[in-house]
Amino acid sequence: EELLVESGGGLVHPGGSLRLSCAASGFTFSNYWMHWVRQAPGKGLEWVSRISTDGTTTNSADSVRGRFIILRDNSKNSLYVHMSSLRVEDTALYFCARSLTPGQDYHGMDVWGQGTTVTVSS
Amino acid sequence: DIQLTQSPSSLSASVGDRLTITCRTSQNIFTYLNWYQHKPGQAPKLLIHSSSGLQSGVPSRFSGSGSGTDFTLTISSLQPEDFATYYCQQSYGAPQTFGQGTRLEIK
Numbered sequence: 001e002e003l004l005v006e007s008g009g010g011l012v013h014p015g016g017s018l019r020l021s022c023a024a025s026g027f028t029f030s031n032y033w034m035h036w037v038r039q040a041p042g043k044g045l046e047w048v049s050r051i052s053t054d055g056t057t058t059n060s061a062d063s064v065r066g067r068f069i070i071l072r073d074n075s076k077n078s079l080y081v082h083m084s085s086l087r088v089e090d091t092a093l094y095f096c097a098r099s100l101t102p103g104q105d106y107h108g109m110d111v112w113g114q115g116t117t118v119t120v121s122s
Numbered sequence: 123d124i125q126l127t128q129s130p131s132s133l134s135a136s137v138g139d140r141l142t143i144t145c146r147t148s149q150n151i152f153t154y155l156n157w158y159q160h161k162p163g164q165a166p167k168l169l170i171h172s173s174s175g176l177q178s179g180v181p182s183r184f185s186g187s188g189s190g191t192d193f194t195l196t197i198s199s200l201q202p203e204d205f206a207t208y209y210c211q212q213s214y215g216a217p218q219t220f221g222q223g224t225r226l227e228i229k
Contacts, residue, residue: 035218037166044223045158045166045209050216059216062123100171106213107172108156112165 002026002111004096009116016086020116022079022096030054030074033105036081038092039115048094049081053103064090086120093117124148124212128221134229139200143224145193145210154214157186157195160223161206169208170195202228 008020022034036048049060049070058070069082079096094116097109125148135141145155153173160166168177170186173193183198197204205228210221 037220044207045160045211045220047211047218047220050218059218061217095165097166100168100177106154107175108158108168108177108211108213109166110168110171110177112167114165 002098004098004111004113006094006096006113006116009094009118011119011121012086013122014086014088014120016120017082017084018086018118020081020083020094020096020118022113024077024079024098027098027111028102029072029077031102033099034070034072034079035097035099035109036068036070036079037095037097037109037112038090039095040089040092043092046092050099050105051079052105083118086118088120091118091120123217124151124215124219126210126212126219126221128208128210128224130224131222132225132227134227135200136229137200137202141197141200141226143195143208143210145188145195145221147191147193147212150190151212151214153189154212155186155188155193156211156213157184158209158211159204159206160209166209200226 003025035050051070067085071080098111099105100107100110157170158166174186208224
């Protein structure tokens with residue numbers, strides 16, 4: 001079974017930092033682009049960031065650019081996002097997700113984790 | 123950034139109804155448009171990829187169409203398990219973006 005399991009969420013003060021992790025299993029992790037998507041309380045889905053199969057290409061939403069860094073370790077089948085300068089508006093459920101097609105990222109995301117909750121509050 | 127506008131934002135429907143949700147993009151994205159179903163407490167589920175590609179395991183009552191800037195998701199005969207929020211998402215340009223969602227409720 002193809003699985004993604006997020007961890008690392010928690011309560012952090014504004015201006016603080018946090019690292020989320022996503023452990024992949026059941027598929028060849030290194031063949032797929034990977035994403036982070038979030039949902040703030042009562043809001044819709046917001047795409048956050050993506051990373052290429054080898055980690056050399058990354059893109060991020062305007063709202064997090066310069067504050068969030070997406071990384072991957074293919075030897076550990078793991079995806080990460082380092083979040084810094086956190087704001088109250090970063091409070092959300094964070095999902096990691098896999099691109100549908102190996103080697104490319106044009107066809108949506110077909111495997112999702114259950115999410116990990118980040119709360120930014122003083 | 124490419125903006126996606128879904129309509130309606132919410133609707134009420136009955137089991138057996140046929141319904142259509144539309145998604146309009148701020149620029150031409152060819153057919154790089156995907157649709158998701160999201161229920162509370164669950165992970166989002168990919169329904170349609172590349173505008174009209176039915177994702178494996180998704181019932182055939184779901185269909186998608188469109189190209190350029192105008193896209194539609196159609197559910198031919200609503201089932202009780204279809205009441206959820208639906209999102210379109212473009213995978214043409216980075217940053218990728220989602221529509222604001224369409225909440226489907228039971229009438």
